[in-house]
Amino acid sequence: MRPEALVFQVGAFVLAPVLLGVINRTKAAFAGRTGAPLLQPYYDIWKLLQKGAVYSSTTTWVFRAGPIVGLAAVIVAVLLTPIGKVGAAVAFPGDLVAFAGLLGLMRFFTIVAAMDTGSSFEGMGASREAMISAIAEPALFLGLLVLVLVSGSLSLTGMMGSIVVATWLRTTGAVLALAAATIFLVLLAENARIPVDDPNTHLELTMVHEVMVLDHGGPDFGYITYAAALKLWVFSALIVGILLPVQTGSVLADGGLFLAGMLVVAIVVGVIESSMARLRMLHVPHLLTAAGGLGALAVALALVAG
Amino acid sequence: METTAIALVLLPALAGALAFAMPTERPQRWLMLATAAAHLALVGASIANPPAPAPNDWLHADSLGLLFLGITSTLFFVAAVYAVGYLQREVRAPRPDFVEGVLFSNQPERVFVGCMLLFLAAMSLVTVSQHMGVLWVAIEATTLASAPLIYFHRHHRSLEATWKYLLLCSVGIAVALLGTFFLAIAASGVRGEGAPLLLSDLIAGGAGLHVVWLKAAFLLLLVGYGTKMGLAPFHSWLPDAHSESPSLVSALMSGALLNCAFLGILRAYQVVAAAGEAPFARELLIGFGLLSMAVAAVFIIGQSDYKRMLAYSSVEHMGILSLGVGIGGAATFGAMFHALNHSLTKGLLFLVAGNALAAYRTTSVRGVRGMLRLLPVSGPLWTAGFLAITGMPPFGSFLSEFTILQATFAQGHPLIAVAFLVLLAVIFIGMAAVFLRMVMGEPWTQPVVAHKESVLAVAPPALLALTALLLGLYLPPAVDNTLQAATGLLGGVR
Amino acid sequence: MLPLLVALGLPVVGGALAVALGRFPRAATAAGVLSAVAGCALGLVSIGDTLATGTVIALRLPWRVPYGEFSVAVDSLSAVFLLVIFGVSLLAAVYGARYLLAYRQHKSLGAPWFFFNLLVSSMALLVMARNGMLFLVTWEIMAISSFFLVTFEHEKADVRNAGWTYLVAAHVGTAFLLVFFAVLGSQTGSLDFDRFALRPLAPALASALFLLAVVGFGTKAGFVPLHVWLPEAHPAAPSHVSALMSGVMLKTGIYGILRTLTFLGPPPAWWGFLLIGIGLTSGVFGVLFALAQHDLKRLLAYHSVENIGIIALGMGIGVWGMSQGQTTVAILGFAGAILHVVNHAVFKALLFLGAGSVLHATGERKMDRLGGLLKKMPVTGGTFLIAAAAISGVPPLNGFVSEFLIIMGSLSSATGNGIATAAPLLVVVGLGLIGGLAVACFTKAFGVVFLGSPRTEHTVHAHESPASMLLPMLILAGLCVFIGVGAPLAVGLVLPAAAQIAGADSQSVMSNVATLTSTVQHIAGVAAGVLALVALLALVRWLLLAQRTVTTAVTWDCGYERPAPCMQYTSSSFAQPLVEIFSRLLGPRRHLERPTGYFPHSASLHTETPDIFLNQGYRPLFEWVNLASISLRWLQNGRVHLYLLYIFVTLVLLLIWQLGLRGGV
């Protein structure tokens, strides 16, 4: 791969936490507060890495392995995710399957680590996470499938590369829009954002993702926070890749456009978070099924069009 | 006339008479055993080098006869061995019977042994007779010789069974007699020297037979001998007789007697086929075969008495035999082979049933549990018998049933084949429920102490099980040739 | 070929010896285990050549039974299955030695070992058989021997019922195979497999035969709705037997279908769609039912149904590819299916051995009565975790590789086939759903059993199993990782078999192999990367925490005074949301005791999910047959007059019908 792309890859790892900051600032703005500084996530992570740790006597090494495996998985996922038209560090036919698989790995260990504490709260969070992601998975696959059909390529980089303005002007435009919507809903679900989950509630009974990591502290929690940022990054990157057809010649320009796009996505998430309330747990599946429905519709259209 | 054939009949007959004459008991058992052994030896010899057919022999063991003769003789020998132990076990004095607890006593042993031997003589006569008249006489004789055997335990249930057996079979055989007369009429055109009912003449002059009379004759013989053979709907005597008679008698009736009756039908079929009317006979055989299997299935499902279940299974297998011959072609071979397998297996099952009866003192399925624990030898044998009778490999019955199935497809009767399979499956399920309930679990009697089983009680069935197993893995040339030749006589091919 | 025959014979002889030594448990065990191990080892050695170079070993001997010929051969397809059979059997035998000895007080160990070895040999002979008669006989011997293993503890009523269900299912399945071979035989005039391949069949007949094969073999493999025997039989059997049955024996059904495909000629597309449909139903139903179970071994059994579904998806893709002449798709599909056969054998065997280890230690199968075992049984727990992750199809483990191949197959069918590719694409989505649910299912299984704190007394006093039981589990766990990281090797192993079924010519195979291996290398790379990163991050964490205070405290419990084990999430509660969503399909039964009053004493929620196919499909049918037969009992009412009447009426009717209506002349 080209060195400048490598620069952007490194950039991804550096910039990921900013997205969290942006979202919080947006919400603060809507709430009429100044809100935490943009770089707050960095401070948090740094602080956590400095701390010692307190472990529940119930837990075993699984509890400690959870954050590590989760972070490792998502890092590899980032390497597979194309930076817009610049492309990804690693690209091969079928990498989208690996992408999904890695997220699965992360989820698996987060859940198991949560159950290791033996607390009913973490158990509850784990159960809900399992339920939500189980239904989100097919939706994600449908979204990716649309890209395969539209682009005819089996690698994420290839897909994103093949999406140009012309693609949007043809019937495939609608298809892409649907796919983007699907993946965006999956993003909300997978990253524990409103309306699926509320990242900064403090009532355990209502939480999904946060309650799973109640017992983690210190470096472990630092890993988790950073992993969360990266996860948000990869999903946003997918969406930007779909929605951003322009390809200027220069890598820098492409990269810049991409980053701008990421900013927009973060703000949109923020807007949604501040403009609507969290759904009842019972309705979350409906939302995700709806996402799946969108995806299926998109696939059907793509098959007819393609 | 043929000397071996005569010897085969006379030997047991005289021995039987002798047994009746004998005052003391113990020697009789050994007499029976010795006679059985000699008989078996004779049969073995004539199977090894089959006697050449002489013209208008009344008595001659052709390959078909030899097959059934072999089955009969083998089974009788095994039963005789078993009988030695059995008669020792039997209590002489009047004793309470286990169903209602009324007192009863046994028949005198010489009557038992004598009738056993006469029974053997009669059955041998059936297998060697080449004359339809003699055949009839012989089959009727089997009925008369076996009736007292059923009534060995003299209580009213066995008496009832005997009565039904006598009446139904006599009526059936009478119908068969009319059939034989019809055959004579049909054959009145045939100018064979000697009596008009000689099988060889009938077959030779097949073209000259009067079709209508021939058909009528076949119908009557089918109904008549079918009653004895236990084809539905003439089977009604079978469950009663088999459940009430001593187990080794049941074994002989199921394994040997039914086959002899079947031989009667086969002889008639030979004549009909010679007259070129085989299709007419075949569809009847197929029909009664399937009907028998269906009826058996109805009564095997949820059967509460294991000896009755075995009896119904005999009805089923007689149905399979008749079906096989009806299908023709390779199925005929399958049927002949199946007759052999069924006899061995059913003998095994009835002998083991005897052991179970002795151990649990009930024929009720509900009353028998944990045979594997309580009877370390009979339990496994019972299980093996179940697998064998339901046509599971590696037992021979699987080969024969599959042969029949494949031939049914090859002959272009897919529907019949499917019906055949469905019935087999239903029966398997019904039997599985009964057998598993008996062999598994904890015995009712606590604490469990495994019985010491006498060699004489387990060796005979074990021998039969072994043979049935071997036939599934390897078909000895001698047996194969006999089967082939028998199949050839019935116009089938392997 | 000779060494292979020895490898088949040895276990049987050893088993017979074990029966003879029945009185002395240890001697019997030794005879059984050693012969099995020796046989399997010899077998593994002697198939190596075929696996490496694809050379076919064949042998024909006369066999004196109707239609019979002792014709055996080992080609690539057989070799892969033999690898699985011998490998897993070997480990299961080693494991079973100590496991069964626990029963030596009140059971003879001779018969179990005899049937175990017989099962091993029959499975091996089955995949070598090239003659229908030999195949059928071996098939039934396999069924019978496994039946006796299932009913090992026949004192228990539920074991007896399970045995009956299994026997009946096996028999009915075989009935279809009997028809299958009978028809093929009557078509080609012999039961020789090579002869089958030569004779081209009419399309309609071929389709009929295919359907027969799918039902017959599918019953053994456990396709929904033919799976009902599976969740009964596998929990009933001793664990090393469950491992063998679930890991290996089910696959003989798969082998049967694959072998069938080689002699039915070019398939129409709808065969592929059928298999895909079966795969999706089996996969989804299997995992959902698994999710709803509370008995560990039952959960695993249902999960086998799910994996069989995945294999069926692979085969469906393969058949579809064949029908479209897309060799690449076909090879990908079949390769995925076969590799998943291998993978499932590895991790499902491991899972059952783990469950057995837990059972051995606690005597408990109900998950809600277990918990916190990881501390007591580190090796069992660790290997179980690896297997759980692997079966959920996540990298860097083996489950992911095979699912990857299958998805690749369906995706590469997608390029430019218009609406026709809708069915293959369903596979992708289906696998997505199945994967997500599998994660839920196995986080539940592992979490509830091994994590948290013990829920019952005897769980507290659990102990780790002896080394002879742990070693096989460690080896299997190692294989899970190895196949994941060394994916190219594994794929290379199954590729020839896949090509053989796809009927691809060598040169197109070569091209596919090239592209495929390059892709799979990337997968291996990803796996390696993950592992490396894990190591790195672990190191970093260790460095960070090295010179800081690390203390332990009670789990954060929102200020409760005394957190008790009973407060933990149970398997029921963990699965509840998903079971709720799919309750239409599952029909779970709930027993809910709501808390009442201000100071409620007791409240409880218990859910159970019986098999709807069994309760609403088969049971009513059997009931009906039973009632029908009872309603005909009057035919035998004991009156001799009635019996005579039967004879009378039949006689007259026959005479009138045959002579009168038929007009005899």
Place this chain on the structure above:
Amino acid sequence: MSPVIDLLLILVLLLALAALASSKIARCVRIVAAQGIVLGVLFIVSRLGDVTLHLVAVAAAMIALKGLVIPWLLFRSMREAGVQREVEPYIGFQLSVVLGALAVGVAFVLSELLPLPEATSSQLVVPVSLATLFIGLLLLVSRKKAVTQVLGYIVLENGIFVFGLALARELPTLIEMGVLLDIFVGVFVMGITIYQINREFDHIDANKLQELNDMNRRRHRIPHVRDADR
């Protein structure tokens, strides 16, 4: 000679019907015995052309057995069994006779379908024998008591023997003797059985002999099984 034969044949048939109609066992036995004797005579008459020794022998044996021995046997066993003298039918006598007539009709129809290939002594042989056969079966089916069933069996046999006349070339002596012997022993054994039945049951009523069936599960006394387990 034919008219005499026809006369005798019709007599046989009438006797059969009479047996069907008679309500007293004793009379029934006598009727059947008479039928046996008529049969013997018929046997001689039908073969007047060539009276051989064996013919006479068979006829004599037949008369002796059917006319004398068997009836005596039956009377004896009845006496010992103390059988009541009523026949006890399932279906009333009138109806029986009607059915018997019906059977005769069927027999004649069937005999139309079965033309004798060679001219025999009489054309009535086939229908009469079939009719007698059917009537015998009717007796067997419709009469409760064991004795009457034996009678039915004998009537049936007689029917078959009537048919024996139709055989142009007679069966060999050996066969016919064997047949006769079998019949005799059969009846003899039946007699014994009846005697035994009387010992076991209070009176000879085949109707009572229906304990062995599959209708209601027979109650087994099962040792060691507690009722809770059943």
